[in-house]
Amino acid sequence: MYLSILILPFLGSLVSGLLGRKIGVTGAHWLTCTCLILASILATFSFYEVGICGSPVSIYLFSWIDSEFMSISWEFLFDQLTVSMFIPVLYISSVIHIYSIDYLSSDPHNQRFFSYLSLFTFFMLLLASGANYFVMFVGWEGIGIVSYLLINFYFTRIQSNKAAILALTMNRVGDMGLSIGFFALFAIFGSLDYSTIFSLSPFINETAITIIALLIFMGAMAKSAQLGLHSWLPGSMEAPTPVSALLHAATLVTAGLYLLVRSSPILEYSSTALLVITLVGASTAFFAATCGLVLNDIKRIVAFSTISQLGYMVMAVGISQYNVALMHVVNHAFFKALLFLGAGAIIHSAADEQDIRKLGGLIPFLPFTYSVMLVGSIALLGLPWLSGFYSKDLIIELAYSRYTFSATYAYVLGSITAGLTAFYSFRLISLVFLGLPNGIQSTYNNIHEANVVVIIPLFILALFSIFFGYVFSDLFVGIGSDFFGSAIFIQPNNISLVEAEFSIPILLKLLPTILSILGGGLGLLAYNWNKGIQLMSENSKFIQKVYTFLNGQYLFDVLYNQFVIGKGIHYGYIISKVYDRGVIEAIGPFGLSNVLQNTASKIAKLDTGVITTYSLYITLGLLSLLFLVFSPVLLDTSLLSEMRLIIIYLSSLILALW
Amino acid sequence: MLSLLLIIPILGSMLLIPVSEGVSNQSKMKKIALITSLINFILSIYLWLQFDSSTSQYQFVYEFNELSFCHFNIGVDGISIYFVLLTTFITPIALLANYNTINKNLKYFLISFLLLETLQIAVFVVLDLLLFYIFFESVLPVLFIVIILYGSGEDKIRSALLFFLYTFAGSLFMLLAILELSHYVGSSDYQLISLCEINLSSQKLLWLAFFLAFAIKTPLWPMTGWLYRAHADSPLAGSIILAGTILKLATYGYLRVLIHFLPDATNYFSPLVQTIALITIIYASLATVIQQDTKALIAYSSISHMGVVVLGIFSNTIQGIEGGILLSLAHGFVSPALFICVGGVIYERTGTRIILYIRGLVTYMPVFTILFFIFTLCNTGIPLSLNFLGEQLSLIGIWERNPFAAILGATGIVLSACYSIYLYNRLSYGEYSPNLKPLKDITRREFIVLISLLIPTIVLGIYPNIILDSLHVSVSTLLYLV
Known part of the structure; x- marks a missing residue:
């Protein structure tokens, strides 16, 4: 059944x-x-x-x-x-x-x-x-x-x-928090089963519990449209009204609450997390109610009322009254x-x-x-x-x-x-x-x-x-x-x-x-x-x-558009255009081929066809050879092995840059 | 039996050679190639069923004693068997995906893909480092020719050249390292190398040389430049092979060479790897967000997913390594599927890959949109898909090594949703673009190709133990006792 x-x-x-x-x-x-x-x-x-x-x-x-x-x-x-x-x-x-x-x-x-x-x-x-x-x-x-x-x-x-798109991506922010919470849960408890975690949570370090509780709360914040991650909910009123009633008022948004209530054995051992939850919940309730005062769209009014009521529920969780929530x-x-x-x-x-x-x-x-x-x-x-x-x-x-x-x-x-x-x-x-x-x-x-x-x-x-x-x-x-x-x-x-x-x-x-x-x-x-x-x-x-x-809803959307999304796209642009197709390209493949080409053309220029130039090369080569042969005598023998390489390198460099 | 896997595609190409090019023979040639690759796939499934998951030994070992310059023996263990399966699975998909679009030089197209199959399987099954290098490299010229001959972009020659040069430059160091290693050990056989104790300072040098080669192939930052170009300009089948299996050569290389043979250096360098992988994830994700070419977008998203794979593999935990392998496989299913969606289905109908030109496809192509949506979601790593498990296990693994790496790696969860859903939403929804003529929904062939990529993603996402069971023993031999 x-x-x-x-x-x-x-x-x-x-x-x-x-x-x-x-x-x-x-x-x-x-x-x-x-x-x-x-x-x-x-x-x-x-x-x-x-x-x-x-x-x-x-x-x-x-x-x-x-x-x-x-x-x-x-x-x-x-x-x-x-x-x-x-x-x-x-x-x-x-x-x-x-x-x-x-x-x-x-x-x-x-x-x-x-x-x-x-x-x-x-x-x-x-x-x-x-x-x-x-x-x-x-x-x-x-x-x-x-x-x-x-x-x-x-x-x-x-x-x-x-x-x-806004609803999905904003919820993903919460999912990221929740996923990190899972990693932490697994690292500490070695399991993701409710029964194991809840029976062990009294014996775990409070700092660890606090971190986990806050990460779980981050997930709940996005799903339950708490202050900061709320702005997807009013937008979701674009859906047909029955959807707003089912998802964005009655059930989906309470998923975050369900998560918090379910995780009560974790939250209860972290007073810090409970404090944060209370503050966020109460602020959300107040914030959404004030926004609701000035709206004119009938569905948006009810949507902000939903956010406000969700704030009450989160507040109830924060004061440890899960059954009331x-x-x-x-x-x-x-x-x-x-x-x-x-x-x-x-x-x-x-x-x-x-x-x-x-x-x-x-x-x-x-x-x-x-x-x-x-x-x-x-x-x-x-x-x-x-x-x-x-x-x-x-x-x-x-x-x-x-x-x-x-x-x-x-x-x-x-x-x-x-x-x-x-x-x-x-x-x-x-x-x-x-x-x-x-x-x-x-x-x-x-x-x-x-x-x-x-x-x-x-x-x-x-x-x-x-x-x-x-x-x-x-x-x-x-x-x-x-x-x-x-x-x-x-x-x-x-x-x-x-x-x-x-x-x-x-x-x-x-x-x-x-x-x-x-x-x-x-x-x-x-x-x-x-x-x-x-x-x-x-x-x-x-x-x-x-x-x-x-009416601007505390200007949250402006903040996000200007500083989060705008900056993100800007960085993406810089990375793609300035670095990936710019600097790295210039140093890497382009740079390499340019250097090779330039060097080749420079070496090619040495071939002038003038006899005096060739005699210069011959003289230089002879000198270098003589130098190399007698270098052990000229230089300290202990430095020999490295020095010879350096000299060959220097002489070839001089030749190349002629 | 393993040698059959290598021989059958070659036999198939032998059969193709005498067939004369011509319109009348085209369907015959395609059938030969497809049936060959399918036989190979069925054979590899049989191989997998016969596989004994309770041992970390190489199985189905076969030696060619006739060769003297190296030790040509082949075999699979838990790590390589899934890469072999992935290759035999992706090849028929690649052939089917380009079934109707290549008309010129069809014969050589088919032959090169059959050849690629053999070469890739060979990379995964040879048990000798020198041969590993040879096959690792031999993929390059074939793919180079495929991009140049059958590619679509304007600067395909430059892309092919870059692809070749990048990978080849890295492999040069790998060759030196292999020579040094075989000089030191006296053999390039895997088992002998793994038994040999190498001191840390030489391990470090060798490790860096190998890592450079594999990092370019993965690709990791900053050697990512070749991938999106190669993807954008290669034919669809080339993209599929490139995303599906060529990138996995690097994953396999990490597991087989770096972690297995040079464990101390791997441990020593793991902070470096984590840093590079994290930079890759965030860098590639941010760059993905603004891409306008659909194929380049998916290519960039593969880069960031491969970053997560690398994080998992270098976590030195069973969860992480298994997660890395799972994500590699998942990426091998989903990324080709997305390439088929945008580079195949949409491109064949509209003739463009620029996102801004396409809008509202759902009006005429509802069935396609459903599949495209599911694959987009899989790409973002939603639960019930193999990608989710791979991503979560990789990050769970790396958390035990370095929590901050896991936290930064998890930003990919948000960013992947941003670019994937932007791509999907932009192409599928909105009012139907006035620039487009009415389009036909996907054909039976495209449907079969996409659905056959979808089924393993979902089935393995719900019941991954099919794979995990045979990974455990082999993966546990890779762990490094700190």
Whole structure:
């Protein structure tokens, strides 16, 4: 059963991709959706067996690499962490497959699209179920490749091409870090199996552990779009919206989180790495939320919101609350997929208009979409008893209860980010649904609610966004819950759940919620009730400057284009033109042939045909000969052997340069 | 049996000689050459099945006692058998890749490739250093003629000359070293040399001479200039042989001569080798990024991959050396495949190799694009491909020797993705170029060629133990006890 969870999506992908012409569009729809739904059902069983009944499964297939003491095998591990990842991946993938049937109905490349989606699911499952770092890496790279293909789905568009290349290469930077991490892991532990590494990590030098943890984090940073390696994610919004929902919100970007949570037994023994992770996570959350404030593209707003939420998750890892991070991964997957699919429904019905300034007043046209977007938004900003409340607010509380500098930094930024999140969420709702219509009339004439194939996935995701946190929070993050068993390791010193629950002042506990409500209120106020605020702020020089800065996304892209890519290409040019085809050529082959030619022509010039010159040569030659013969007498005999060579050389040189 | 491998291609060329050149005979000649090389391939597979992987001895040894000036005996061990297999595998691929494009002087084209096969197999199987030199060099004139006669570029003569001069200049020192070595040992037989104790100071000199020859062949920085020219101007089959097997002569040379016979000097010089290899990786990768000629781009990318191979081989660990061999083989599959993609499939249809002229091929050539994409990914070293294993094992090996070398070597992971995906994306995606006429997707012949290069890459990437099992024993004899 466990392997068929993996194989079913792969089978669907293979058949619909390679035999797409034979099975047709409908065939591809039916096949991939059936495979995915079957896999989801099996995953539910596995969640029951492994997760709730607590019996992890390990499956050994065959040996992969066997070289001296290096032994890596195709081995799969289905423990609580794996099945907890299976649930969001497979459920969301299934609903997105169904949603895409309608979304892509007018596209000529349906089979290709569904093949990619299923292939992505397969690699994601492989990533979550590998029992060593190499098998995990297969899935890790696989999702990167499929992400490239999906961003490039509309392959004739230059923007898609650019975004796809950026996504792939930027992820490769993380892969490089991760690969170096593997080398270090292997050199220190002599193995890449989770079981060996995790059982040995308490006994390893802390510096070594820190280096490994930071390298692993580098990989996670690229995949999970953390500050510095984030700029591929907004670009990837060029992909069709279901792709954004599945890959760039719900699952692919959480691969980095999965890696960190999986590596908890390593991270826990390095306080330095945890410190770095906390700082990066909190900064990312804040950075992305501020950027989200000023954007106008509906998909980009949700993308930056994703980066921000990923920052929260990384922050939770940094304060050693892996189960909370995982809970937020799952919750976020549901409500963010909902937001994206809702945005997709809006874009689709509003004639592909993505600019929120050109929408507006959509409530009467799209009541259902409005409701699900609202549900998604308030779940995102963590209104009590919706799913975000059980994970996001908990992360912020837990950050306060650690009482360290980095955790307090995380608490402050996390709380502010909560307010900002609410602001941009309600800005989006205000501009898109409330107020007056701002688009052209012909668009509005044709707006209609999508058909039932779209409504069912949205409805399912809305249900999950509302209830998942309430139902499963005690299982995942409840005090004393041993759901994760040995899949997650938290050092006893780092457990702060009790502290967070019982000893924080109530005001500090409620601060994120209060800020959320304030932010949301401000968003409604500025964009809906009193637009004078906008006009006032537009006149301020300072706010204009801030706006430009935020709109440039802290100028990261400028930095990269100018200093990394520009310099790289410049160096490539210098190497290729100045060195490889310049200096080396001039010294090497060209130089050699020139020298030989010149020397030859010079020697040829000696042949003048004048008798006096020849007599000079004869005299010179005779003299040299005499000198050579009598040199032992003239020079010290001990120097003889070397000196004779030098003299021959000198005399020939003189002759040549005549 | 090993001698059969050497004789069959020669027999094939004998058969070709009496056939008169002419359009009517062309398909017959091609069939003769192809069938000969296929028979050789099947025979080498049989040889491999018979191979005993539990010993590091030379196997299938056969002696020609009739020759007196040297010890003409042949045999294979775990290190050489895969290079022999690679050669017998690549030759039919090379013949098939240029199946329809060569019309003039076809007979001599086929004969030279069959001859090249024999000569290359001979390099890998002879057990005598002098003969190794002779066969190592004998590849040059044949390839020189192939480039000059069948090449496509404008300055193919200069390229061929450079190719010849570069490699020949290095080999001169190798010849001197071989003479000195055989003078010292009294024989040039491998087994005798390996038993002989040579003091460190002479080892150093000998090592440098050998290294120069192999470094030019690899090629390592700064002797890289000949490779992209030779690739750009040689016919497709020439590029395939050059990338697939000729570069592996150097890999084999490192393993057989430098590490095996001169272990102390190898240990002494390994920081030098690492430095040069790292410079090669980064230098070649950066130069690759801006190449505009597709064949030159892939040639440069081979340089950087060979740099990783050298890092692995000189790591003095089993993982590193096995990784180096795996990456050599993987490069021998993937690089020819990419040459077939850009220099064969695209070039035959569009008549250009300049990246900027081609765009949006996926519109008319979807099947080709899939294969091209997979090979591009293999070139960047994604998991499930043999390249990934080779790269990772090489770098894991070198980490144990020098972590910084591994870190710098890993930059190739990013850079290879940059140039490979740029090439693929630029050629395949975007709007269909207005300069191009509608093109036909790949033919059955091209498909078979590409798929037969793909299958070993993927199968060995998933289950490399097929190869590794017979490498272990031979590779462990190469380790140097520090």
